Amino acid sequence: MEERQLAKLEPIGPLYEMAQHQFLKAAELIGLEENIKRFLLWPQRILTVHFPVMMDDGEVHVFVGYRVQHSTARGPAKGGIRYHPNVNLDEVASLAFWMTWKCAVMNLPFGGGKGGVKVDPKKLSERELERLSRRFFSEIQIMIGPNRDIPAPDVNTNSQIMAWFMDTYSMNVGATSLGVVTGKPVDLGGSEGRNEATGRGVAIVANEACDVLGMDIKGATVAVQGFGNVGSFAAKIISEEYGAKVVAVSDISGGIYNPEGLDIEDLIRYRDENGGIIKGYPKAQPITNEELLTLDVDILIPAALENAINAEIAKDVKAKIIVEGANGPTTEEAEKILLEKGVFIIPDILANAGGVTVSYFEWVQDLQSFFWDIDDIRKKLKKMMVREFGEVYKTKKKYDTDMRTAAYIVAIERVATAVRRRGYYPM
Numbered sequence: 001m002e003e004r005q006l007a008k009l010e011p012i013g014p015l016y017e018m019a020q021h022q023f024l025k026a027a028e029l030i031g032l033e034e035n036i037k038r039f040l041l042w043p044q045r046i047l048t049v050h051f052p053v054m055m056d057d058g059e060v061h062v063f064v065g066y067r068v069q070h071s072t073a074r075g076p077a078k079g080g081i082r083y084h085p086n087v088n089l090d091e092v093a094s095l096a097f098w099m100t101w102k103c104a105v106m107n108l109p110f111g112g113g114k115g116g117v118k119v120d121p122k123k124l125s126e127r128e129l130e131r132l133s134r135r136f137f138s139e140i141q142i143m144i145g146p147n148r149d150i151p152a153p154d155v156n157t158n159s160q161i162m163a164w165f166m167d168t169y170s171m172n173v174g175a176t177s178l179g180v181v182t183g184k185p186v187d188l189g190g191s192e193g194r195n196e197a198t199g200r201g202v203a204i205v206a207n208e209a210c211d212v213l214g215m216d217i218k219g220a221t222v223a224v225q226g227f228g229n230v231g232s233f234a235a236k237i238i239s240e241e242y243g244a245k246v247v248a249v250s251d252i253s254g255g256i257y258n259p260e261g262l263d264i265e266d267l268i269r270y271r272d273e274n275g276g277i278i279k280g281y282p283k284a285q286p287i288t289n290e291e292l293l294t295l296d297v298d299i300l301i302p303a304a305l306e307n308a309i310n311a312e313i314a315k316d317v318k319a320k321i322i323v324e325g326a327n328g329p330t331t332e333e334a335e336k337i338l339l340e341k342g343v344f345i346i347p348d349i350l351a352n353a354g355g356v357t358v359s360y361f362e363w364v365q366d367l368q369s370f371f372w373d374i375d376d377i378r379k380k381l382k383k384m385m386v387r388e389f390g391e392v393y394k395t396k397k398k399y400d401t402d403m404r405t406a407a408y409i410v411a412i413e414r415v416a417t418a419v420r421r422r423g424y425y426p427m
């Protein structure tokens, strides 16, 4: 039967198109029905807002911001809000799309969302930042709510901004609503363990990977690119709690290497006293970021930025396991080379999902106004990460594919099940 051409959907942008390809690769492998494929290829809602902010000098500037909900099939949308001069709709929509699969692969009752404001927050005073945050949140409030869409911090946004968001929403609706955003300060409805959650998740899945590959994580050598929130907690937990030996770490200022292993606690102290960078750490020798990525180690943890491992670097990577702490650290070309070499890659949507999982715990605690202690949080996080790593690994075996495709398959099947059960309203 000839297909009726009823609608032509305009492409959103090149990044979003790449994200659609990743989805289609997995969708085709499992023979996902055409109707669901068509539906899930596009974001459900896109809101663009232009809004005024009064600067300290009395001038009004107009900013542009976005909130995108890719899918709410499994629950309210979940995803961060970033402030950055390069924010654009293509990026926000792609990040919302990835959040759908990240939440689904962890089996969280959330869909995917993301937001952003095109602004360089370093150029704003504290009061200007607060005014911008409050006005932006008011503008997108028609899409937001504890049962609709629950934002969180992302690049250049933090717990103070989340507190302003929560207060703004609460003032507008006339009732305190802690569950409207996550990543809040612990003394204002935030959760214990959120800061360390992504790094902890990275260490947990690295341990699982060692298990299935028959490697001992005790004494395994580790290199970590990026020593911020994700990298430093991953390094600390994998060494202190799992007995691995972190031999190299890097950040924006370059890398350091000590074949005997680094004392991470000591290095964190050094970083905090040294303007936030590790350059000059006396108990190690300096190396470049490229050298770090190609060191002869068992486990490599890219936890800095996207596209860190390109085809050129991939050829020289010697690690047996890569745990993607960052979002999108491996280019498509690099991944092909690494898979051919037999490198075991734990994909970002699984490896760095510890953060969104503890955000989910925060939301649950806010809704019940009953807060858990750190042991509870850690136990629950470990249980969920181990379980979903297992699901993804089982799927990898079943389809004889790589871990990234397997993670997408697990996620797509879960979202597709929700779509099938909910149907296409109105029928």
Ligand code: NAD
Pocket (backbone or CB within 6 Å): 198, 225, 226, 227, 228, 229, 230, 231, 250, 251, 252, 253, 289, 303, 304, 305, 306, 325, 326, 327, 352, 353, 355, 356
């Ligand atoms: P962060 O800002 O705390 O740390 C980033 C680190 O990367 C810093 O140490 C910085 O110096 C380093 N870095 C920057 N450019 C670099 C370069 N060219 N070479 C080497 N190092 C460089 O950020 P973060 O929260 O740790 O996030 C890191 C990555 O993890 C990002 O891709 C982020 O999207 C992702 N992620 C973070 C979370 C979370 O909960 N924080 C959750 C999921 C994914």
